[in-house]
Amino acid sequence: MPEASEFEDLSQFHEQGDDPVPSVVLAVDASPELVWRNELGGLTYRVGDRYVKWSPRSAGIDLARERDRLLWLDGRHPAPRVLSYGADGEAEWLVTAGMPGDHAVGDEWRARRSEAIAAIARGLRAIHAVPVDDEARGWESWVVRRPPSLGDRPATDEPVLVHGDACAPNTLISASGEWVGNVDFGDLAVGDRWADLAVASMSLDWNFGDGHQDEFFAAYGIARDEERIQYYRALWELES
Template sequence: MWERVTIGQSGAAVSRRAGVYRKTSDVEDLVGEGERLVWLRVQGIPAAEVLECEPGLLVTAEVPGRSAAEPWPDPDRIVDSLADFTRALHALPVADCPFDRSLAVTVPEALAADPDLDDLDDERAGWTRDRLVAELLATRPADEDLVVCHGDLSVPNVLFDPETGDVTGVVDAGRLGVADRWLDLAIATRSLVDERNSQYGPDAAARYLERCGTEPDPAKTAFYRLLDEFF
């Protein structure tokens, strides 16, 4: 019997049984997500194994390990592993990635989207769609530092070996593609300072960026977190 999974913010219906996860949706591009997971594994990046994939249905093998969102005895080790994983992902050759998530693609998608105004980040609580759109267009960066991005690199989407702390795989890769590295960095650092992940915090976010070899970029951080409101 399938057990419904209620953790997470995916728009799809997710259920699991005996080491298998099933995702169904009439809206999300699950074929595209399956293709991205397969591509990641071919590149040597740990990701969920696709067992079945067709329009409206994605079945994957359970990724071993525990989510970064769970309590860990050594949170710094998890932050370091997350940063090392990010660097490995961002080091993949852009020319080999067939998926485009640059602003030329994502901004038009955002302008056509209907964001959930009841689920905005605290700093944008109460904003209208028009205000979100105006801010998005006004703060769009003039340049993009393009790498291969996961696209939704929040801590629940990365799993780790309980013994070693190494990354065992990622899930929810439907937005993977070539984009500015700050698409991942902005979402990862937001997740690390989220009060729901209280084992981390601002120091963990700073540690993550330092290990990624990246200086803070407040403008791109704000923009890519704003862009995420539309997806």
């Protein structure tokens, strides 16, 4: 999910504009509600108790890859349940069941920042604790790439299941402030937990303002590792 600073107008990500609603979305429901437009032209709609992700081929987003990861996650971690998937020469679309909770961004969660940060940390700890199998170990993602321009990668102490897009909006929180699940799993892979921790802590600056990263690491229960943070942030910028 694209990021925005605390002060940026988010309305551009919630407006249909002049683009028509894709016909495959209208086939699911005649009155869809746009909930997110990404910078690559992808659209996410709420249709009753379901969600439809629609992405043009030109965006380069592989929704089949996310579908496969969500099917694997079913029963292992709170994540959207796949209802259907489709594709044609122009686009892909993925229909999932709705989940409880709200994204960990916006005015409410800025006012309840400590609860949001603790929920983000709890969600990542839960993902990192999911047992992995041979299927998961074979997944491609930016988190496992080794571009020569970044030099040697820091050693991974313990490979874990990595979300791959651990920005704040991809954590879901209940009204009472509890973590209830995560979304956007297209880059799920087995790798170093610091790929998630580096991106999640950076995302706090974008969504809550500067000065809260140490609170996040304390909530997760880990000491800050500057070498790994800098490496995975550079890899994120280069590869994501």
